[in-house]
Amino acid sequence: MTRRFFSKSLYWSDAALKALSFLALGTGVSFLLLMIVFVLRESSLGSGFTMNLFDFLVRDPWAPMATPPSHGIFHAWISTLVITGLSLLLAIPLGFGIGLFLSEVAPRWVQQVMQPALELLAGIPAVVYGFFGYVTLVRNFEVWFDMPAGECLLIAGLILAVMVLPFVASTAAEAFRSVAQELREMAYGLGVTQLYVMRRVLFRKALPGLFAAVALGLARALGETLAVLMLAGNTVAVPHSLLERGQPLTALLATELGETVVNSAKYQALFASGFILLIVVLGINAVIWILKHHFLERSHA
Amino acid sequence: MIVPMAMTRYHVPEEVCDSPASERIFDIRDLSVTFNGRPVLQKVNVMALNRQVLAIVGPSGSGKSTLLRTMNRTLELTRDARIISGDIHFKGEQLYGNGTDPRIVRKRICMVHQKPVAFPMSIEENVLFGVRFHKNWNGRTKDEIVQSCLERVGLWNEVKDRLSEAASRLSVGQLQRLCIARALANDPEAILMDEPCSALDPVSTGRIEELILAMRPHLPIIIVTHNLAQARRISDQSLFLSDGKSLEQDTTERIFTHAVNERVRDFITGKVG
Amino acid sequence: MHDAAAKSLSANVTGSSETYRASLLRDRLWRAALWFCGFIGFLLPVAIIGYLIIEGLRFVSWQFLTDYPKGSPLGTEGGIWPAVEGSLALASIGLLVAFPLALGGGLYLSEYGRSQRFNKIVRFLVECLAAVPSIIFGLFGYAFLVVFLKFGISLIAGGLVLALIMFPILLIAVQESLRSVDEAYREMGLSLGVTRFYLVRRVLLRKAWRGIVAGIVLAVGHAVGSAAPVLFTASVYFSKGGLGLDRPVMTLPTHLYNLVSEAISFDQAFGTALILIAGLLIFNASAMLLRRLGGGFTQ
Ligand SMILES: Nc1ncnc2c1ncn2[C@@H]1O[C@H](COP(=O)(O)OP(=O)(O)OP(=O)(O)O)[C@@H](O)[C@H]1O
Numbered sequence: 001m002t003r004r005f006f007s008k009s010l011y012w013s014d015a016a017l018k019a020l021s022f023l024a025l026g027t028g029v030s031f032l033l034l035m036i037v038f039v040l041r042e043s044s045l046g047s048g049f050t051m052n053l054f055d056f057l058v059r060d061p062w063a064p065m066a067t068p069p070s071h072g073i074f075h076a077w078i079s080t081l082v083i084t085g086l087s088l089l090l091a092i093p094l095g096f097g098i099g100l101f102l103s104e105v106a107p108r109w110v111q112q113v114m115q116p117a118l119e120l121l122a123g124i125p126a127v128v129y130g131f132f133g134y135v136t137l138v139r140n141f142e143v144w145f146d147m148p149a150g151e152c153l154l155i156a157g158l159i160l161a162v163m164v165l166p167f168v169a170s171t172a173a174e175a176f177r178s179v180a181q182e183l184r185e186m187a188y189g190l191g192v193t194q195l196y197v198m199r200r201v202l203f204r205k206a207l208p209g210l211f212a213a214v215a216l217g218l219a220r221a222l223g224e225t226l227a228v229l230m231l232a233g234n235t236v237a238v239p240h241s242l243l244e245r246g247q248p249l250t251a252l253l254a255t256e257l258g259e260t261v262v263n264s265a266k267y268q269a270l271f272a273s274g275f276i277l278l279i280v281v282l283g284i285n286a287v288i289w290i291l292k293h294h295f296l297e298r299s300h301a
Numbered sequence: 302m303i304v305p306m307a308m309t310r311y312h313v314p315e316e317v318c319d320s321p322a323s324e325r326i327f328d329i330r331d332l333s334v335t336f337n338g339r340p341v342l343q344k345v346n347v348m349a350l351n352r353q354v355l356a357i358v359g360p361s362g363s364g365k366s367t368l369l370r371t372m373n374r375t376l377e378l379t380r381d382a383r384i385i386s387g388d389i390h391f392k393g394e395q396l397y398g399n400g401t402d403p404r405i406v407r408k409r410i411c412m413v414h415q416k417p418v419a420f421p422m423s424i425e426e427n428v429l430f431g432v433r434f435h436k437n438w439n440g441r442t443k444d445e446i447v448q449s450c451l452e453r454v455g456l457w458n459e460v461k462d463r464l465s466e467a468a469s470r471l472s473v474g475q476l477q478r479l480c481i482a483r484a485l486a487n488d489p490e491a492i493l494m495d496e497p498c499s500a501l502d503p504v505s506t507g508r509i510e511e512l513i514l515a516m517r518p519h520l521p522i523i524i525v526t527h528n529l530a531q532a533r534r535i536s537d538q539s540l541f542l543s544d545g546k547s548l549e550q551d552t553t554e555r556i557f558t559h560a561v562n563e564r565v566r567d568f569i570t571g572k573v574g
Numbered sequence: 575m576h577d578a579a580a581k582s583l584s585a586n587v588t589g590s591s592e593t594y595r596a597s598l599l600r601d602r603l604w605r606a607a608l609w610f611c612g613f614i615g616f617l618l619p620v621a622i623i624g625y626l627i628i629e630g631l632r633f634v635s636w637q638f639l640t641d642y643p644k645g646s647p648l649g650t651e652g653g654i655w656p657a658v659e660g661s662l663a664l665a666s667i668g669l670l671v672a673f674p675l676a677l678g679g680g681l682y683l684s685e686y687g688r689s690q691r692f693n694k695i696v697r698f699l700v701e702c703l704a705a706v707p708s709i710i711f712g713l714f715g716y717a718f719l720v721v722f723l724k725f726g727i728s729l730i731a732g733g734l735v736l737a738l739i740m741f742p743i744l745l746i747a748v749q750e751s752l753r754s755v756d757e758a759y760r761e762m763g764l765s766l767g768v769t770r771f772y773l774v775r776r777v778l779l780r781k782a783w784r785g786i787v788a789g790i791v792l793a794v795g796h797a798v799g800s801a802a803p804v805l806f807t808a809s810v811y812f813s814k815g816g817l818g819l820d821r822p823v824m825t826l827p828t829h830l831y832n833l834v835s836e837a838i839s840f841d842q843a844f845g846t847a848l849i850l851i852a853g854l855l856i857f858n859a860s861a862m863l864l865r866r867l868g869g870g871f872t873q
């Protein structure tokens with residue numbers, strides 16, 4: 001019996017490519033784990049809670065120069081929360097509206113114009129947004145509200161809303177589009193108006209996707225650095241109104257890291273806040289993942 | 302419909318059973334396949350002889366494509382499919398033996414699919430797709446291979462002036478013949494065809510049938526078809542498959558006139574299916 | 575009774591019933607509101623970019639692009655060439671490192687990975703990497719590359735951080751565009767007895783390259799524009815130009831940030847912002863052109 005089905009050397013390239021591509025994948029992905037571990041290691045959290053978490057988050061002020069120095073980030077996460085909340089408050093209704101417009105109302109050619117327009121909006125670098133906000137809003141706020149320096153949480157929130165808008169809008173559009181066409185036709189077949197269909201059918205069916213859109217916007221807004229750094233005012237005081245200045249977490253990191261002695265208490269505090277931010281964003285990402293998969297399975301069924 | 306057990310027993314004519322082993326191209330015994338644990342083929346038996354066309358017919362979903370895909374080891378490209386038992390011999394060799402390389406199996410036993418697909422390259426390069434990999438030039442130049450393969454499928458005169466054009470510009474009928482030429486360029490020892498004409502118009506179908514008859518003396522061909530008249534026109538043997546079971550195999554002449562199995566008779570006379 | 579029903583039905587069909595008309599009006603208003611949303615979504619990018627172009631054009635010249643920052647304080651006059659050079663170098667290094675890794679990774683996930691579960695987990699991790707805020711990449715790059723590996727603030731440290739940012743974007747693009755190639759190509763190609771490597775090289779990549787190019791554009795655009803990751807890993811206030819892997823560079827986004835935050839020169843800032851935006855737009859447009867024109871056989 002001939003043994004002609006046996007493999008020739010011709011096939012080594014396949015095994016090599018498979019091994020190499022696996023190696024590439026492993027290298028890239030392992031950096032995520034390395035990053036988590038390293039940021040944790042550099043933070044004080046790694047060396048067994050040298051600082052009390054409650055003090056760190058709530059009680060202590062940020063006063064590295066004081067004696068004794070104190071490193072609390074209450075002011076920072078409050079600013080982050082206010083700016084993020086404000087930006088989502090603006091971006092979500094508008095983003096859902098745009099999503100609904102794109103998937104239900106807009107004629108084909110309008111969709112084709114809007115798509116690149118939103119991509120353009122998403123493609124503008126953060127620092128350019130910061131600059132734009134500075135030359136348009138900050139200067140005018142100084143005049144309108146008679147402020148000595150115009151930077152404030154309100155401006156940072158407004159610009160941040162524009163920045164997260166394209167992400168919210170395109171995810172929402174996708175969510176509305178993925179509602180089955182038959183369902184839509186069945187609803188219209190009952191002779192009701194478009195508004196009625198949107199309210200009763202589309203929103204309910206697209207709900208997980210819309211939630212994912214909100215989560216995506218939230219993750220983006222929390223991690224945004226340069227624009228809030230340039231617009232929020234960068235003072236370590238705890239803000240009491242939207243027209244006051246503040247220093248969101250990311251701005252705190254960007255401001256302080258360059259001037260910090262490696263492995264000092266301040267350095268560790270900065271990495272601890274970075275670690276918290278990282279974990280929060282990854283958690284939100286996990287929620288998005290679950291929603292997306294849940295959502296996909298539902299719309300297949 | 303409940304069929305008495307005796308009727309579902311597989312029947313193979315004596316001359317096929319008695320044929321010498323060297324004449325048996327495919328000898329499949331008790332082949333069972335599952336998809337996700339659901340049985341799709343159950344103890345299927347097939348015997349294909351040299352210099353003959355074997356037609357596989359049967360109702361939709363009976364597992365014809367699955368059977369064909371086990372015969373050149375492309376079934377394992379589907380993640381959920383498992384062969385749970387059975388033997389497949391090709392010219393006396395084990396197709397699924399230990400250490401057998403599926404890619405060599407596929408080179409020697411080519412498949413023509415239902416829907417023709419043009420690779421994103423020129424007509425000429427489409428024909429040479431396998432040759433460039435397997436390096437089976439056998440002393441021929443690339444032009445010779447392209448010309449001879451295209452001539453065998455009757456496409457040469459239609460495309461000889463546009464060999465470097467994108468293959469996707471061909472009509473579906475031309476494309477199906479190009480796919481056959483692409484398979485022939487591999488110098489296969491058998492060709493499997495899965496409903497090769499179902500996307501084609503009657504004229505193109507006629508050309509493919511002529512082609513099959515012309516290849517028959519050199520190459521064993523196994524063809525799945527939904528078209529009973531076609532099976533009758535071009536095949537020497539016919540195998541009837543139903544619900545993943547091989548019900549009957551016989552010469553085409555006899556199966557279409559004196560099928561033993563009642564379900565086969567019903568299907569052929571148009572009572573079911 | 576019968577009559578009344580027929581009457582109200584006919585009233586509905588002709589649309590003269592009171593409630594029906596009210597709901598139609600509401601529907602109109604709602605549609606108008608949605609058009610308004612769409613209009614704002616269109617207006618915002620056009621207005622922002624239009625404003626930056628109109629304001630910026632006054633300060634941009636060939637000399638601005640090719641000259642070094644001058645004046646006192648530095649940056650009030652002169653040009654931005656070292657920043658352009660630095661940004662280009664950083665993005666190139668990032669792409670050079672990230673692309674092979676992403677290509678391999680995407681290939682593995684879409685062609686070789688047989689375990690659905692494994693693929694899903696890895697893809698989740700990749701999307702996590704894509705979601706990490708850029709300032710965290712900066713922190714990590716500073717602690718790991720600059721301090722721990724002693725690279726110092728340098729071109730190579732910044733390039734590697736950018737590579738890390740580009741990797742998930744590129745990988746997702748590669749995987750998705752390979753996955754969108756019809757399964758029939760694989761079935762048919764492999765049934766001719768060739769290896770996956772051969773199939774990938776001759777068929778799948780030819781089918782998928784448009785999507786991959788789109789991913790490259792996205793990743794490079796993202797990397798060129800981001801300041802936070804290079805702030806502590808690669809960039810300096812001023813450099814006399816000339817590139818070295820172990821030397822820091824100027825970059826366009828950090829230069830823009832410095833000009834504004836130190837209130838050095840808003841004229842120069844307008845010019846820098848325009849160069850940055852225009853560069854990204856031109857890069858996008860040329861990639862789009864390439865995708866439209868290139869590859870005759872892939873149509
Ligand atoms: N990838 C797959 N996953 C799960 N089940 C499958 C898959 N492919 C085929 N099947 C199932 O296997 C059975 C046989 O399918 P097969 O394609 O072999 O039938 P067929 O006889 O070729 O039908 P047709 O005449 O319609 O082509 C069917 O019940 C089908 O649903």
Ligand SMILES: [Mg+2]
Pocket residue numbers: 365366367495
């Ligand atoms: Mg079939």
